[in-house]
Amino acid sequence: MIQNIEPHEYRNEYTPEPPKKDSVLLYYEGRKVLVKIENQEISFLSFEEAGKYHPDIYEEYTYLFSIDGQGYYLAEGIDPENFPGYELMDNQYFREARPKYRQFAAVTGWQLYRWYQSRKYCGHCGQPLVHDDKERMMRCPDCGMMEFPKICPAVIIAVTHGDKILMSKYAGREYKKYALLAGFCEIGEPVEETVRREVMEEVGLKVKNIRYYKSQPWSFTDTLLLGFFCELDGAEGITLDTEELAMAEWFERDNMPVEAEDLSLTNEMMMAFKHGKV
Known part of the structure; x- marks a missing residue:
């Protein structure tokens, strides 16, 4: 099944540590994911690649998860046209994409991307939500409302x-x-x-x-x-x-x-x- 990516190890603990140069950026537009396809295998942007055009990418990031100790982060505000060789692929492509652990990363990241996109404002008082420091949760600094990922x-x-x-x-x-x-x-x-x-x-x-x-x-x-x-x-x-x-x-x-x-x-x-x- 899609989650069976052994021998690779997926860790979903929320540990929002600063990204490294080789940390992975997952960029989404609606149903589409930015990937490079070489020899029928997919890969994603690294912070080192993205930093050439977006130096502030190291300061504004959303931690997602890690695979084999490598951090995966959500990218926002980048221009895909700055990265020749990369293309936006519809999420249905990831029913068959390889290698399998990156297929799983793309789809799991897309779930979190959609959740973050729909959790920008508090459903109770309407104030902007902020990221919590310790948990994967969006918190309202005004009324204390807490929003966790939808399952x-x-x-x-x-x-x-x-x-x-x-x-x-x-x-x-x-x-x-x-x-x-x-x-x-x-x-x-x-x-x-x-x-x-x-x-x-x-x-x-x-x-x-x-x-x-x-x-x-x-x-x-x-x-x-x-x-x-x-x-x-x-x-x-x-x-x-x-x-x-x-x-x-x-x-x-x-x-x-x-x-x-x-x-x-x-x-x-x-x-x-x-x-x-x-």
Whole structure:
């Protein structure tokens, strides 16, 4: 999955120490990330490169995380045209970019970038927020309001029926491949109940024997994904929610239209069922 970047080590402790010349700058414009692509591998700006055109970059920075002890920082106010060989790539490119640890860095940085962009003013009193010195948090110096990064829990659901699994396609989204059922947890709702509710809402089925499988951070949508397998409880006829899904269909284990990739929890769960591991 996208977060499995071993042997590289990701550390997300908030340690906003001053950047070094070889520290990494992640620059975003909306959905796009500034990268250099050489021999089909991506790299990012360093502070040394950016400092040639923006000397104050060492004074105005936002610390993000580190990988293998190298700091990654959020860049603002730079001009991409100053850096020949670099280009702005849409975030969907990072479903396949390599090397994998930089793919993960680009997507995780994009989640934090979007959070910082939407947390400039206090939602309580309207005053400008400031960075906290000790935690990854935006704080209002006037009323004391504290804002932490947004993480939304959601479930990925593999509904099985003997040697069959329910696969679907989303309605009205960029992603057109087969997926599993999914949905966000609601206030006051245990995740197991989210599984039951989402299956009933999207395909009109009851399920039983709900079993937790694995989790995954999914920075594309600010989400923490929780994977569950469950079994059909009753008739297998589908009542499709056409606002959420373009289709949903039962597939035999040996006839699943899916191939392995190393990005998503959804794919890992489908491949686990396909190869009889669950």
